[in-house]
Amino acid sequence: MVQRAHKGGWSLFFLAAIIPGVHLQRNGSSIQPASEPEPPSEAQIYKPVLQPSEAIPPIGTYKLNGLDGKLCIKATMGVEYIVIEKKTWYFNLDPSRVRTSGYCGKKAAVLSLTLPNNAASLQFNFRKEKKLFYVTKLTVHVSPLPVCQGCANKTYFGLLDHEKLFATADGQSFNCKSENLLLTSSQLRIKLVPLQMQAFTLPKGQYGKEVECWADFNKRIIPIIIGAVVVTLVLIIGLTCLFIRDRSRQGYDRL
Structure with a gap:
């Protein structure tokens, strides 16, 4: 044994x-x-962490193909969530964690950006009308870690509906280097900077002719206008001084 x-x-x-x-x-x-x-898994552990100060959001390019395999939506942007909870908090969307989904139709399309565990999302509803496309609806939410010990978990929602955001001619792309600050609710704002997007028609999968936003146009044209006004004023003052000096040299004519 x-x-x-x-x-x-x-x-x-x-x-x-x-x-x-x-x-x-x-x-x-x-x-x-x-x-x-x-x-x-990432879905079990991921939670957005709000920050007390702003940082430049990383830029990502998000694409969506239609049923025919052709690219129908392309968007390049940095996304910042701004949460109002006693004070202002910030969270930047990380493009490497984003899952892109949606659908493409002839007159309507949706681009949805979602983080793991549905911890945050940003959805654009596009509409095509005659020779224009634009964003008619924007839906957003974020479920961050509580901002303080003992604070309850909270999800912040935002919505913009029946809008005509970023309207652009079909086949062209909306381009804006300036900040686009969207007030989606009393406690949640979204900042898109920079932003370039195009929907429905993307020849060869590339952005079409860029359409400049008003903010960029104003930033570019206002300094030119101010410069022109300053030059004009300097010329007027200079000519006036020359005229007065010339008159003073002539003196008075005797009677």
Whole structure:
């Protein structure tokens, strides 16, 4: 009996040595594979963390193909969530974590950007009308970690509906380097900077002719106007001084 027990023990050690993942456990004479803990999935652990100060959001390019396999929506932008909770908090969308989804139709299209565990989302509803396309609806939410110890978990929602945002001619792209600040609710705002987008018609999958937003136009044209006004004023003042000096040299004519 003792000899058999020794042989059985040597067999167990032999199996443990040659089979990876098999460990001996003192539970009678049985061999049980060691259970390896499964790493937590990103969806189980991911939660946006609000920051007390702003930072430049990373820029991502998001694409969506239609059923025909052709690109129907393309958007390049940095996205910042601004949460009002006693004070102002900030969260930047990380393009590497974003899942892109939606659909494309002839007159309507949707681009949805979602973070793991549905921790945050941003959805654009596009509409095509005659020779224009625009965003008619924008839906957003974020479920961050509480901003303080003991604070309850909270989800912030925002909505803009029946709008004509970023209206552009079909086949062209809306382009804006200036900030686009969207007030979606009393506690949630969205900042898009910079922003370039195009929907429905993208020849060869590339952006069409860029249409400048009003903010960029004003930034570009106002300094030119101010410069022209300043030059004009300088010329007027200079000519006036020359005229007065010339008159003073002539003196008065005798009667």
